[in-house]
Amino acid sequence: MLYNYLYYLWWFNLIKLFSLFIKKLIFFLKNLEFILLFFLDKDFLLFWTPMSYIVTENCIKCKFTDCVEVCPVECFYEGENFLVINPSECIDCAVCVPECPTESIYSEYDLKIEQKIFIKINYYLSKIWPNIKDYKKYNFKKKWEKIKNKLHIVKI
Numbered sequence: 001m002l003y004n005y006l007y008y009l010w011w012f013n014l015i016k017l018f019s020l021f022i023k024k025l026i027f028f029l030k031n032l033e034f035i036l037l038f039f040l041d042k043d044f045l046l047f048w049t050p051m052s053y054i055v056t057e058n059c060i061k062c063k064f065t066d067c068v069e070v071c072p073v074e075c076f077y078e079g080e081n082f083l084v085i086n087p088s089e090c091i092d093c094a095v096c097v098p099e100c101p102t103e104s105i106y107s108e109y110d111l112k113i114e115q116k117i118f119i120k121i122n123y124y125l126s127k128i129w130p131n132i133k134d135y136k137k138y139n140f141k142k143k144w145e146k147i148k149n150k151l152h153i154v155k156i
Contacts, residue, residue: 027114031151052092054111055084056118058104060153061144067096067105069135078132079125080155086126102145117151125156 060082068076068083075089076096085096085105097105108119144150 060150
């Protein structure tokens with residue numbers, strides 16, 4: 001009896017691990033273009049400025065600008081449905097982190113593996129998007145706050 005239970009438990013855990021692997025593989029394939037750019041871009045590797053704070057996926061389609069209001073150096077840049085931080089302007093003060101209602105600003109060292117791509121996204125989009133200096137009221141819905149895999153929604 002115990003042997004059968006352990007046998008089924010072993011298979012259950014194996015199936016669980018396999019499904020986790022499939023989920024990670026799907027995420028990887030969805031973001032393959034960004035991942036390839038991340039590893040193949042020599043300009044980024046040579047001139048990359050280390051970033052300590054990164055705006056991540058939770059900000060997409062939410063874009064509450066509370067973090068912009070408290071930033072002492074105005075290092076936020078604004079797209080149509082996303083904010084990014086310019087790495088060369090950020091002074092690593094972390095004032096923006098507790099102000100973000102969607103908890104989308106993280107230290108570079110606290111990022112999960114699947115969020116590391118946002119280092120590069122913040123770097124490049126801050127070069128092409130306009131600077132935002134003041135709080136703006138937007139009509140984005142709170143429903144977007146906890147939705148995952150929103151990277152394809154970013155409008156450049």
